[in-house]
Amino acid sequence: MxxxxxxxxxxxxxxxxxxxxxxxxxxxxxxxxxxxxxxxxxxxxxxxxxxxxxxxxxxxDRDALPETVVITHGRSRALSGPGVVTLEDGGRRAVDGVLPADLPLGWHRLACADREVTVVVVPRRLPVPPRTWGWMLQLYALTSERSWGMGDLGDLAEFTGWAGANGAGLVLLNPLHAVGPAHPVATSPYSPASRRFVNPLYLRVGDTAAYRAADPATRAVVDALRPDRGPLIDYDEVWAAKRHALELLHPYAQPVDLTADPALTSFATWCALAERHGNDWRAWPAELHHPDAPAVAEQRRQLADRVSFYAWLQHLCDEQLDAVTAAARSAGMPVGVVHDLAVGIDPGGADGWQLADVLAQGVRVGAPPDDFNQLGQDWGLAAWRPDRLAATGYAAYRDMLRRALRHAGGLRVDHVAGLWRLWWVPPGGGAAEGTYVRYDAEAMLGILALEAHRAGAVVVGEDLGTVQPAVTRGLRGAQHARLDSAVVRA
Structure with a gap:
């Protein structure tokens, strides 16, 4: 070359x-x-x-401040001159040529040398997780007499309480990430439309306040929609039944404040548009390709009831996941529910639409030829652009982690080596015709540690034994942020 x-x-x-x-x-x-x-x-x-x-x-200038400065709590960093740090809580501190070692954990802003950058102070290490055992389950397979053709969050709450009462310390799940609302329903939890929101397929219809508030005739119609259990899960049948039932119950629900959570409103807008135009936004009319476009605002106004409906479904998911967390806590589980964070997203999905500015357009994530597949792998997933993440203060990555950790006692990070590097397959190339692109592992791992620390969650990194030694060393403590005893081999 x-x-x-x-x-x-x-x-x-x-x-x-x-x-x-x-x-x-x-x-x-x-x-x-x-x-x-x-x-x-x-x-x-x-x-x-x-x-x-x-x-x-x-x-x-290699000595100039990067666009995002990540430092370990208790360490200082030299600057090119004086500056002012605006702390996360709104306080301000003057600094004279050095970021001090006593800055608190969190997300701050530094004005220095006519520039303003993000400063992230991350923990030196996470606490050692409890020594415990638990269950690993695919929630869709955990059915009961009350579930509709597949396992749901009500089943999970009941199972978690039972597992904790019998000595288990955790329950590890498959990813519960959101998929598109249009048919056919995506069946792989590792190619989601969004990693920030939850798949409403897992809702238990009868455990909603709207179901309890509905009149007996409406409840009877809803109950009659319940699909029977079969030898295989029919995701389209289950979603059609649940969506119809929840549409009947929506008038009995409390209104959702769409101004309180812009990200949720944008996601619900994508869902409403996907119902009309399909689950891949790249095939939508060109004027709808950007969430801030005037045409999208007009569609949001016209589809206000559907936007409200999909925002309400996410509120229901939050409520039922809260019940799962409460069941784990009541059972005395030292960890609780460990959620699974997929390595990427469907580029045509909601996150691909909302976060396009920080994604590498046209890239497909995969793996080079290795012991598992000597032809290489093309997972068809979108990838973060490392330069855009840094330029935007890692806000999209942070917000994704926060939402993933909202109801988690732990987080399993699929393909944790992706915090260091990912195999990018460019448009038109085959799986073996890609190359690795490096990420700032200090930032990616440090931010993960910070958000897990704040959530009180443990972190599990998937290590199949094929990762670089730097990954294993980093997870075990060679890096500034240490995920103690948080590496498993599968």
Whole structure:
């Protein structure tokens, strides 16, 4: 590979080679490197473009403040001059050439040298998790006499209480991430429309305040919609029945304040639009491709009842997950429910629509040829753009973690090596025709530790034994943020 192209790739975190499952060095095709650089906004399509981009990369002041500063609690960091830190709680502190070691944990802003950047103070390590045992279950398979064709959150609350009463300390779930509302219903929990919201397929209709408030005739109609259990789960049948039942109950519900949570309102808008145009926003009319577009605002007004309906479903999910948490607490579980965080999202889904500005458009996440699949893997998932995450203070990543941890005693991070690097497959390429793109592991891991610390949750990182040694060392404590005893091998 051209040395200048290799240097440019390295400057932007794009790998030019990787080690295969036989521990042999494999060179990445130059056209792949050029394509991935382009997805990062770097033109490498000609010798002149490469020279210009490399000169721009080398001209960056390495001593200047990055766009997001992540420091470990108890450590200081030198600055180029005096500044002012605006703390998360609104307080202000003048600093003279150094970020002090006693800054509190949290998200702050630093004004220094005519710049303002995000400062994230993260814990040195998480507490050692309790030594306990528990159950791992796929909630959709946990059915009872009250569930509608598949397991639901009512079943989970009952199971959690039973498990805790019999000595279990945790229940580990499959991902409960939201999928699109249009048929056919997505069946894989690892290719969700959103990792920030919950799949209403798991709602127990009879455990809602609206069901209790409904008149007997309405309840009778709702009860008659319950599908029978079969040898296989028919997700489309279950969703059609539950959606119809919840639509009948919606008039009995308390109104949802759509101004209180803009992210929820935007998600509910996506759901209402997906009902009309399909679950992939990329196939919608062009004027609806951006959530802030005037046409979207007009559609939100026209579809106000459907937007309210889908926002209400998320409120119901929160209420029923609260009941699960209460069951774990009442049973004395030292950990409680451990939720599963998928490695990525369907790029055509709600998060792909709402968070497009911080995602690499057209990228598909996967894995190179390895022991598990010697042809490589293409998971079809979207990827964060590391440069955009840093430029926006990691806000989208933080908010996703906060929502995932709202009802969690723990969080299992699928493909935890993705905090260090992800295999990007550019448009038009096959699974083996990708390359790794590096992320700021100090930031990704530190922010995960901070949000887990604040939620009082343990963190489990999936390590199949094929990750880089740096990942294992980082999780066990070699990095600034330590996830003690939080690594499992599956």
């Amino acid at each position: 051209n040395r200048r192209l290799a240097a440019l790739a390295n400057a932007h975190g794009v790998s030019t080679w990787y080690e295969d499952w036989r521990h042999r060095r494999v060179a990445v095709a130059p056209e792949t490197v050029v394509g991935v650089l382009g997805l990062l906004g770097v033109d490498a399509t000609s010798p002149t473009a490469i020279a210009d981009a490399l000169a721009a990369a080398r001209a960056v």
